[in-house]
Amino acid sequence: MKMNNDENMKRLELVLDAYGADPQRWPADERETLVREAKSPEGLALMAEAAGIDAMLNALPQPVMPAGALERMMATVPGRETSAEIVDFSKVRKSGKNQMFREFVPAAVAVAACLVLGVMLGTSQLAEQYLPANMVVASNDTTLQDGSVLDLDDGGFEDGEVL
Amino acid sequence: MKQPGQTQNRNETEDGECAARLLQQIRSGDARAFEYIVEKYFQPAWRVAVRILRNDAEAEDVAQEVLLKIWKNPPELKPGASLKAWILRVASNGAIDQLRKKRPTTMAELPERVDASASVVDVLQADEAASQVQTALDGLPERQRLALILTYYEGMANKEAAEVLDVSVDALESLLSRARRGLKATMNDVWQELLDDLAKRPVADGQW
Structure with a gap:
């Protein structure tokens, strides 16, 4: 519905009374008409x-929310962990033990098995057969540094003989 | 003649649909939906409460209580109703109830503001002006004061502010007109002096 100038001026007066002089606060669908009206001498006086x-209203500062208020709010929510997550150390200790068991016991078993095997080999004669003394003489060169020749037939090793 | 605020219907419906979804999620225990609501509305609820109570801690309690109500027992909003309006209505009612229980405040407990660019004299004059305005605001009837807080300081659309106050837009405009006239009448004697003081005052951040 169109309004005449008098009605527009009345409406401007009402809007200024309610919302103040900033057109951004005025009802959006009336703004354009009212801004035109506000430019008249009568409108300027009302503005x-x-x-x-x-x-006057702007003299009051905008309140600033205290630091941590939002976090305190979230902390009051029942059954909800905070963003900083509450840690149950008894569970951590238990779970830590479990994790240690899972990760380190297989390795410890392997090390222990190696030790037992080592002891068994050491105490039996098997070591003498299979460890470093197990050498194959592959060379026919029996000349010593002083030029003498090692007599392999005399208590020496035969070629390819395995001790 | 169209009623002010009619152009905001579309946005308010969208907000209403979104709010209904969020509240449904909260009913099924979705803490993230609640977090979203807290992040969006806790601060406006606190600001409205602190403008009424003028006490940071009490306003925090009121805002917390309102948001916790949503978590414990999400409200059933009418289709298209604004969740923000619901929150601010409950917050302002809570703050007003709290205020009625309190003893009358004699000293202005204005939030502190530090502006390094302002001289000491400017700050004192500005604070004096702010104090007088605050006293004048405190003298207004509750609903007029709340109408001003919601529309002027919180920048709410007229229809949404009317929803908070549970009145029509026309009735809201009437409350606002009476509030502004009342404010001017209270400060009539010091009007020009105050305007001069305010003209000297440095512009602060975060204000209209």
Whole structure:
């Protein structure tokens, strides 16, 4: 519905009274018409008065929420862990033990088995057969550094003989 | 003539649908949906409460209580209703109830503000002006004051602010007009002096 100038001016007065002099606060669907009306001499006088009240209202600072208020809010929620997550150390200790068991026991068993095998080999004669003394003489060169020749037939090893 | 606020219907419906979904998620125990609501609305709820109570800690209690209500017992909103309006209505009612229980405050407990660019005299004059405005606001009837807080300081759309106050947009405009006139009448004697003081005042961040 179209309004005439008088109605527009009345509406401007009402809107200024309610919302103040900043057109951004005015109802969006009336803004364009009212801004035009506000540029008239009568409109400008009304705008100046509303701007004075706005200046008063602007004197109050915007309150600033105390630090940590949001976190405190979240901490009050029952059954919800906070962002910092509450840690149950008794569980951590238990789970730590379990994890150690899972990760290190197989390795410890392997090491123990190696030790037992080593002891068994050491105490039996098998070591003498299979460890470093088990050498194959592969060379026919029996000349010593002083030029003498080693007599292999005399208590020496035969070629290819395995002790 | 169209009623102010009619152009905001579409957005408010979207907000309403989104709010209904979030509340449904909260009913099924979705803490992330609740976190979203807290992050979005805790601060506005606190600001409205602190403007009424002028006490940070009490306002925090009120805002916490309102949000916890949503977690424990999510409200059933009418289709298209604004969750923000519901939260601010409960917060303002809680703050007003709290205020009624309190003894009358004699000293202005204004939030602190530090502006390094302002001279000491400017700050004192500005604080004096702010104190007088705060006293004048405190003298307004509760609903007029709340109407101003919601529309002027919280920048709410008229229809949403009307929803918080549970009145029509026309009734909201009437409350606002009376509030602004009342404010001017209270400060009539010091009006020009105050305007001069405020003109000297440095512009602060975060204000309209």
